[in-house]
Amino acid sequence: MREDFLHFIWQNLYFSQENLQTISGEPIKIIDTGKYNPNEGADFENVILHIAGKTHKGYVEMHLKTSDWLKHHHNQNPKYENVVLHVVWENDLQDTSLIPIPTLELKERTNPTLLHNYRQLLAKKNFVPCENLFADVEKIFVLSTWDKVLVQRLERKSEKVREIWENTQKDWEETTYRLLAESFGFKINSKAFLKLASQTPLKFFFKHQNNLLQIEALLFGQAGFLEGSFQDEYAQNLQKEYQFLRHKYQLQPIEASEWNFLRLRPANFPTIRLAQFAQILFHNANLFSLLLYAEKFSTLKKIFAVQVSAYWQNHYHLDKPTEKTASKLGKSSFQNLLINAIVPLLVFYGKIYQKPEYLDKAIYFLEQLPAESNHIIEKWQKLGAEPTSAADSQALLELYQTFCEPKKCLQCGIGTEILRKNQVKN
Numbered sequence: 001m002r003e004d005f006l007h008f009i010w011q012n013l014y015f016s017q018e019n020l021q022t023i024s025g026e027p028i029k030i031i032d033t034g035k036y037n038p039n040e041g042a043d044f045e046n047v048i049l050h051i052a053g054k055t056h057k058g059y060v061e062m063h064l065k066t067s068d069w070l071k072h073h074h075n076q077n078p079k080y081e082n083v084v085l086h087v088v089w090e091n092d093l094q095d096t097s098l099i100p101i102p103t104l105e106l107k108e109r110t111n112p113t114l115l116h117n118y119r120q121l122l123a124k125k126n127f128v129p130c131e132n133l134f135a136d137v138e139k140i141f142v143l144s145t146w147d148k149v150l151v152q153r154l155e156r157k158s159e160k161v162r163e164i165w166e167n168t169q170k171d172w173e174e175t176t177y178r179l180l181a182e183s184f185g186f187k188i189n190s191k192a193f194l195k196l197a198s199q200t201p202l203k204f205f206f207k208h209q210n211n212l213l214q215i216e217a218l219l220f221g222q223a224g225f226l227e228g229s230f231q232d233e234y235a236q237n238l239q240k241e242y243q244f245l246r247h248k249y250q251l252q253p254i255e256a257s258e259w260n261f262l263r264l265r266p267a268n269f270p271t272i273r274l275a276q277f278a279q280i281l282f283h284n285a286n287l288f289s290l291l292l293y294a295e296k297f298s299t300l301k302k303i304f305a306v307q308v309s310a311y312w313q314n315h316y317h318l319d320k321p322t323e324k325t326a327s328k329l330g331k332s333s334f335q336n337l338l339i340n341a342i343v344p345l346l347v348f349y350g351k352i353y354q355k356p357e358y359l360d361k362a363i364y365f366l367e368q369l370p371a372e373s374n375h376i377i378e379k380w381q382k383l384g385a386e387p388t389s390a391a392d393s394q395a396l397l398e399l400y401q402t403f404c405e406p407k408k409c410l411q412c413g414i415g416t417e418i419l420r421k422n423q424v425k426n
Contacts, residue, residue, distance in 0.1 A: 006062045008410040015109040022102040023091050026052040041079040056084040066093045127379045128404040133418050135384045145413035146395035153398035158348035176288040177202040183341035184273045192258045196222050205281050216278045217241035224256035234311045235318040266316050267326030279306035297368040304334050335369050366391035
C-alpha cells in the first residue's frame with residue numbers, strides 16, 4: 001500500500017465514521033477534510049475537526065504506520081507544529097504517548113473491497129492499470145480528466161521556455177528565436193540547433209534582414225558547414241560572406257561533428273532544416289510579435305509555409321546535387337513546431353503576465369491539428385480512446401507518462417472514478 005490510498009479515503013471520507021475516535025479514545029468529528037498540500041510539510045491543510053469537544057484548525061499528516069512519525073523526525077521539524085491529527089493505516093505503537101498529537105487509525109474502518117480493488121489496480125501489468133476497466137468509465141469523466149492533464153502538460157512544458165527566457169535577459173524575440181531553433185532540431189539535432197542560436201544572437205540577423213544569402217551564410221557558417229573548399233559558386237559565396245561576418249561580429253562556430261545525419265530521412269537533414277529556418281528568419285522580422293498576436297490558425301500556417309532557396313531544392317549537402325529535395329516544411333514538422341515551441345511560448349507568456357487567454361489560444365491551436373500518431377496513442381485507441389486532435393493526443397501522452405506509468409491512479413480522475421464506482425456498489 002502507498003500513502004496516496006490514505007489521501008484518497010480521507011479526502012472522500014471512504015471510511016466508517018461511526019463512533020469515530022483516536023487510538024486514545026478521544027471522540028472525533030470531521031468538519032472539513034481540508035485541501036491536499038503538494039508542497040513540503042503535512043499532507044492536508046485547512047482541516048477543521050472537533051476532538052474531545054474542542055475545535056481544531058490546522059494540518060493533517062498521514063503515514064502507513066504510527067511509528068513513521070518518529071522515523072521521519074516530524075517531532076523535530078517546525079513545519080509539523082500545526083498538525084492537529086495524525087492519520088495512519090495501522091497503529092504499531094504500544095506507547096501512544098510517544099506521538100504528541102491525536103492519532104486516528106483507518107485500517108479497521110475501511111471497506112476491504114475498496115482496498116482489494118485498489119491493490120488489484122496497482123498489480124496490473126497491462127499498458128495502463130485500468131486497461132480492463134477503462135471502457136466502462138463514463139465519457140464525461142474521461143474528457144474532464146483529459147482537459148485537466150492537458151493544462152498540466154502545457155504548463156509543465158512551458159517551464160522549458162522560462163530557462164531560455166532568463167538566459168536571454170527576458171528578451172521575448174530572442175527567446176522565440178532560440179526556442180524555434182531548438183525545435184527545428186527535431187530531438188536528434190535540437191542541442192546543436194540551440195547551441196548555434198545561442199552563439200549567434202538574433203540581432204545579427206536583424207542587421208541583414210533583407211539579404212537571404214547573408215542569413216544563410218550566418219547559419220551554415222555557425223553550424224560549421226563552411227569549412228574547407230567548395231566547387232559550387234553558391235557554396236563559395238556563402239563561405240566568403242561568412243568569413244566577413246564572422247570577423248565583423250567575432251563569431252565562433254560550433255563543430256560540424258555535433259550534427260547528426262545518421263538514420264535520418266534526407267528531409268530531416270540539418271542542412272535542409274537550416275535552409276528552412278533561414279527562410280523563416282528572412283521573411284519574418286519579429287517572430288514573437290507575429291506568433292503572440294496571431295488569432296487564426298491559417299496565420300501560423302502561413303508563417304511556416306516556407307520553401308528553401310533554389311540551391312537547396314536539389315541539394316542535401318554542399319557540392320552534392322541530387323534530383324529533388326523535400327524543400328517545404330511538412331505537416332508533421334509544422335505540428336512538431338507548434339506543439340513544442342509555439343504552444344509552450346504562448347502558455348508561458350500568459351503565465352508571466354497572468355493572461356489566461358493565451359492558454360486558451362494555445363489549446364485552440366492544438367485543436368486545429370490532427371491527433372498525433374505513435375505507439376502510446378495507438379495503444380490508447382485500442383482501449384477505446386478516441387483522440388480527435390493534438391490537444392487530445394497531448395492529454396493522453398501526459399496521462400500515460402505522469403499517472404499511468406508510475407501508477408498514480410489515485411491522483412487521476414479516471415482512476416478515482418473507477419474506485420468510487422466500486423465503493424458505491426459495495
